[in-house]
Amino acid sequence: MLVQRLNRRWVQVKVPGCGWVRFRLSAKSKGAELPSAKTFRVTFRNGQWHVAFAVIPDPIVAPGTGEVIGIDRGVTITAALSDGRKLNCPQLTTKERAQIRKHERRAARAGKESPKKAAEYAKVARLKAREANRRKDWCEKTSTMLARTYGLVRFEKLNIKNMTRSAKGTFAEPGRNVAQKAGLNRAILAQGWGLLRQRTEHKAPGRVKDVPAPYTSLRCSACGWIEKNSRKSQAEFVCVSCGFTCNADTNAANNVAVGQGGIPRPRRSAGTGGVTAATSRSSAREPQPNWVGIPLF
Ligand SMILES: [Zn+2]
Numbered sequence: 001m002l003v004q005r006l007n008r009r010w011v012q013v014k015v016p017g018c019g020w021v022r023f024r025l026s027a028k029s030k031g032a033e034l035p036s037a038k039t040f041r042v043t044f045r046n047g048q049w050h051v052a053f054a055v056i057p058d059p060i061v062a063p064g065t066g067e068v069i070g071i072d073r074g075v076t077i078t079a080a081l082s083d084g085r086k087l088n089c090p091q092l093t094t095k096e097r098a099q100i101r102k103h104e105r106r107a108a109r110a111g112k113e114s115p116k117k118a119a120e121y122a123k124v125a126r127l128k129a130r131e132a133n134r135r136k137d138w139c140e141k142t143s144t145m146l147a148r149t150y151g152l153v154r155f156e157k158l159n160i161k162n163m164t165r166s167a168k169g170t171f172a173e174p175g176r177n178v179a180q181k182a183g184l185n186r187a188i189l190a191q192g193w194g195l196l197r198q199r200t201e202h203k204a205p206g207r208v209k210d211v212p213a214p215y216t217s218l219r220c221s222a223c224g225w226i227e228k229n230s231r232k233s234q235a236e237f238v239c240v241s242c243g244f245t246c247n248a249d250t251n252a253a254n255n256v257a258v259g260q261g262g263i264p265r266p267r268r269s270a271g272t273g274g275v276t277a278a279t280s281r282s283s284a285r286e287p288q289p290n291w292v293g294i295p296l297f
Contacts, residue, residue, distance in 0.1 A: 002040075003053075013051060015042060023051055045129070047122055060147040060203045069150040070257025072216065072249050073158060073193045076234060079142065080249030082257035087142060089192055090134045092127070100127050135192040143199035147207070155197050156256045157210040211256045220244050221254035 003013050004020075012022045021042075040053045070082035078089040092100070107120035146153050201208040219226045220237075222244035230239050237248040246254075 013040065021051075045125075057202055059205050060144065062151045062204070062207060063149060064151070066151040067149070068152045068154065068257055069146065070154045070156075070211070070253040070255065071146075072156055072252040072256055073196070074249055074252075077249050078193070079196065080247070080253045082250065082253040084247075084250050086247075086249065089138045092131045092134075096127055096130070100124055103127070136195065139192050139195040139199050143196060143203055146200050147204035150207075152207050152209065153200055153204060154209045154211050154256050154259060155200075156213040156216050156252070158193060158213060209259070211259050216252045216255040216260075217248065219251075219255050219260060221246065221251050221258070221260075224260070 110117035225241035
């Protein structure tokens with residue numbers, strides 16, 4: 001037995017090499033059942049010890065309506081849905097950002113290895129953790145909503161790793177638009193695109209598909225015409241062929257919903273030598289544990 005309940009509030013856990021460690025349940029986890037999990041991790045962040053147990057979420061049963069939703073993830077709108085809804089991931093407020101800068105400035109001015117410097121940096125870390133917490137919370141709520149409401153969730157296939165890769169390049173081959181790309185990188189990471197897809201897949205196993213992304217933003221979701229000039233601006237889409245007018249992100253989400261990423265590029269599979277179309281990939285991965293943090297005292 002790794003975990004023992006002492007009373008309503010206190011629980012102890014046996015940490016290898018350390019012995020029994022008591023911790024107090026947070027308000028949120030008080031009513032929860034004792035984690036039967038065999039795995040947990042102990043971390044120290046923001047001046048507090050935390051213990052987290054692996055909780056594998058139960059898959060959410062499909063609503064049975066067979067409704068399909070397409071999701072286009074972007075910088076201006078975190079997730080545009082094909083039903084016209086626009087969901088935005090909360091970020092830090094202007095005031096909170098100013099606070100971060102203030103504490104960073106104070107830390108920079110404080111003496112080397114002074115307690116003041118450490119305290120200021122701790123404040124910065126706490127504010128940044130707040131942003132991460134908000135993003136995680138939003139991803140949890142949104143993914144639950146998606147898994148509950150729709151039978152099939154289609155995401156446009158993003159290569160976030162490539163998109164967030166350093167824009168600097170090498171000395172011999174310096175990257176172009178370094179500042180712009182760095183800005184986009186930050187925005188992408190801040191929006192938590194990957195997490196939203198991952199958590200939706202955990203909650204709706206087998207009901208999440210990736211749609212190849214090329215041309216989703218340029219294809220007219222009404223007539224299928226693909227043309228660069230149809231996208232008038234960041235927000236406006238007017239088809240040059242049929243005149244269909246729509247919000248550009250919603251139009252892209254519509255394309256994702258029908259699984260139309262534009263021209264599916266033929267992919268030559270190495271094994272058979274045959275040509276297979278790059279169609280949507282099924283999600284059959286095992287659900288991953290969600291680390292639920294409880295502060296240790
Ligand atoms: Zn059209």
